[in-house]
Amino acid sequence: MSALSAAGAAAAQHPALLAAAHTSTGEAVTFWVLAPIAVLAALGMLFSRKAVHSALFLAVTMVCLAVLYLAQDAPFLGVVQVVVYTGAVMMLFLFVLMLVGVDASDSLIETIRGQRLAAGLAAIGFALLLFTGVGDALTDTSSGLAGANSSGNVQGLAALVFGKYVYAFEITSALLITAALASMVLAHRERDEPAPTQRQISRARFQVGAHPGALPGPGVYARHNAVDTPALLPDGTPAEVSVSKALVSRGLTRPAEHTELPEGPRPGEPEPDYTSNQLGKGPTP
């Protein structure tokens, strides 16, 4: 009771202190709308099987966090979050995903027995540890950034970055240059033989014995002319080479029962009567 009255006296002395300890209604609404979205997107990133979906869910979480930074008097960090994380880093992730192969999804087989259960238990224990730690460290006083941001958030940050933390800032530039060089060294591949000439490429192409010309286009003689529809050979079977291999590996081709003609002309069968559905311009027997 005495602590409460002391806090009340302190609040009476510093009315700004009590006002800053609790956020405005607008900020509370922002938080309660964005926090569930961020957590749900993080869960989606955790449980979606395709890596591209994980990347998109992570982008959602990052945008939510950027708005939360803006709500917490950190406009510079909010903008940097959007530019650096959802712009540069996520684009790099998607770029590498396309390079490595989008059809590579996680298998659901556990290679270590009980790994998922153990990981789940560890996560719950870790969450309890963090939450109790945060709860213990909490104080009800929150001084707010009105004083520190009095001459502008960017100006205040600049005074710190180029004043108190200028040494760390210089080290950061060295780190960035080192990282750029390291990634170039890691991703660079030496060519161990000279590049093949056009003559060699042409010879190699004909020596295999495969079809040397252009591949048949998709959808020829089929019921659709879309790129996912294989062309039909003269005997009515689909030509597998006419569809892009990327579509086949992702399972995006139109299934074979849609490509075959249901009652098409088969070799050796009499020609059906087309006069009824071709406006009378079909072949007459």
Next chain:
Amino acid sequence: MNPANYLFLSALLFTLGASGVLLRRNAIVVFMCIELMLNATNLAFVTFARMNGNLDGQVIAFFVMVVAAAEVVVGLAIIVTIFRTRRSASVDEANLLKY
């Protein structure tokens, strides 16, 4: 609303990222989970800056972002190199040191 709710959100996101590192086996997704953990710590730093009334926490969050960008560049280059030699981005496949 107490500003400490931001800290609880940060702890929750950090836990989700950590469990993702333990659960997933695609190296790129593991990397994304690490990014989520870094983002959660950034949120905690920004909240601490607000609660303490000075901008040092925001400066630290800014440095975390810079280091995370450098880390992503190097890590993704390593993943691409591993994929080139082993044709797989799964962390289970990189087990040459096991035998």
